[in-house]
Amino acid sequence: MIDDDPDISMMLKMMLEYKGYKVITADRVDEIFQAISNKSFNLIIMDMLLSGINGTDICVQLKGKDDTRNIPVMMISAHPNAKELCLQAGANDFMAKPFDMDDILNTVGRLITNPRN
């Protein structure tokens, strides 16, 4: 779970953990790749605008690397034009802020069971 707003990443972490998922949060670019290289992940949830870096750029990098290409990426943003930009960058799904927790849980469930969809 990558978001520069710790409240949101914490909130999603608590919610997902409450639902039985294991969640690791990161809010800085160097941390992201460090975390990814150490562990295998079933899903990456990422905010589009991170302080100092664009989430779409990270998405493009992830989708360009063999070892991360197949990890589904769900992007979230409050930015009005974000959906299009994120999907263009290769994100598997997009959720606009403020989102509904049920939608998040449904999408997370779907992406983890069927990563290609």
Next chain:
Amino acid sequence: MVAPPTLIALGQNDIFYPALIESLPIAIYTCDQLGFITHFNAAAVELWGREPGKGVEQWTGAWKMFRINGTPLSPDECPMALTLKERKEIDNDEIIIERPDGTRRFIKANPRPIVDNSGNFAGAVSMLVDVTDTKVVDEERQRLSAIIQGSEDAIISKTLDGIITSWNPAAEKLFGYTEKEMIGQTIMKLIPAELSDEEPRIIGRLRKGERVEHFETKRLTKSGELLDISLTISPIRNSKGIIIGASKIARDITAGKRLNEALQESDERLRMAIHSTNVGTWEFQPITGKLTWSEECCNIFNVPSDTAIDYQFFSIHVIPEDAAFVESEIQKAMDPAGTSKLDMEYRIKRSGDGVVRWVRSQGRTYFNDQNQPARFIGTILDITKEKNEEQALKNSLELFQAMADNVPAMIWMSGTDKFNDYFNKTWLEFRGRSSIEESNDGWLDGVHPEDKEKCIEVYKSALENQNGFYTEYRLKRYDGQYRWIADNCVPRLSPTGEFAGYISACIDITEIKNMEQRKDDFIKMASHELKTPITSIKGYVQLLLSIYEESNEEKLRAAQTTVRSSLTTVSKQVSKLTRLISDLLDMSRIESGKLELNYSEFDPVLLVEETVQDVRHTTSRHTLVIHNKFEGTLQADRDRIAQVMLNLLTNAIKYSPAANSIDVFIAGDENSIAISVADYGIGIAKSEQQRIFERFYRVEGRNELTYPGFGIGLFISNEIIQRHNGIIRVKSEKDKGTVFTFTLPLMKQNNVNE
């Protein structure tokens, strides 16, 4: 010398002579040696129109006397007085006397000295003959004769038998015969043979007392030339009214004569035209210095038409500013080496009312055989009205030109073709090109390639319907930069209402466009910023709800930590949302000038500590350190200063994601306090540093855009500090960090902004 007596003395006692004298129809009076009137008859009283006092009045009984030339004649100079003084006879001395009723009589005075029986000088007797009537008839005859002699028409008189009795010089000129040759001759001499029956018919009409007027016929001259003439013939009656002859006026109406008359007529028409257009005419004779003005001329100068006029009189009416010019123009016109023509416009100060008028004088000089200017003739016209109109037109043209060149708008103008043919100074300066380069389609070269087609299309379709249009396009400025131009174009109409092309005012709206763009960005950013805390709040509330729904006591206890931290976060995010909304409100307050300050006195160091403490909770990475060198109190709006501090601190955290410390410095003296917030983050480029306090301004750049924020925090902070008469400054270096410092006076300042 004593004149010999010519009359037998009248004896005082003699009654015969007095009776005789009294009854005479001729005025007679007598005076004694000293000139006192001794006797007069009834005819004398009638002649004088009064009765003089005997033995009282001297020399004459006349009321007033004049010499024949009209000059007054005093009584002691009258003929009677001369006779008495010089004792001589005077015959037929003509004088004029005036009666008390004002009538005048011509008289001939015939005074004679009187010698009494003893042979002594005893006085004089005068006989006054009234010659007024004969005098008048005589004058009349002389006048008529003069008219006839001087007439340009041939005037001939003849008897009813056709014998010529008078022949004037014009007749001589017309027919070639002298008076001597014609008097006593028959009129038939002038009549062509084929018209010989004409004379009896005319005579027949004259006998009946008829007048023959403008009878056109032909007559022969001495040289045998046939003339077209017009005759007016009137009967001449003798004193008894019997027709004894005819007077004949003959006028040459041959072509030349007609032409001459036509010329005279046109001359007359010209004179009338001149009169009706108020053109004054003047004539100056430089040799004699004589200057003549027409009535219209006098009117222009507002002087009575009988005013004595000379060059000096004219000169003093020319206003001093134009005097030298007028003088030199006149001298030039009278210079034999020059064109001899005058045409000048100048101002005169009218006589009487002193009103200044514009006049135009035109003239021409005629030189005599010694090449001296003999006559200088011309016209003068009051052109004040035209001048004023011309000036008004010129002024309005100049005004338009000045306006067109000085308005901040770029103006172009076109004719009915599609080519632009006028560009004002502002346009040319913007483009850095000349009018020639821009004319026709030259300006189109400067239009951004992406906008060119649209430009041409808009123009063409508007021109088809002669409609105005509004369009925006990018135009290259003198410095090569493309600027957004708003082109607002309206049709031009000729004075008669026909389409005459276009005129357009263009303004550089790049700044407005940028502001619009920033406003758009701001709205996007604002919605993003508002959505973020809402996302958080909504998420936590939903988390809490799902925990609560599935809860039993055991589960709830296990989730206690989660519930507490969730509620804390919700509370924090609601505060954040509130702050964002107040920022928006503050901005609109600043824009409408309604940002109020509530002053109080407080310890600024305490305030800084409080705000830093608040911010510490929001960052796990940064260490915030306060370096204080100040002690004292500050008069300011505490909440607003706290707002500024929070803004600077949150910015410092936000823009230094890779750094781990932030320093706050407090310093000051007895008058002011300076507070600085220093971060070691991304920094702000020099070019951006002046603009970061502008509304909606956010540092541009791909990565910079990823930082959340309204872009109004610094705008509000700057406004708050300025309202406190303080100042906020930025010192920054790219990739090194930024220091914001605001300085405030410690005491409240009263100023216009309060």
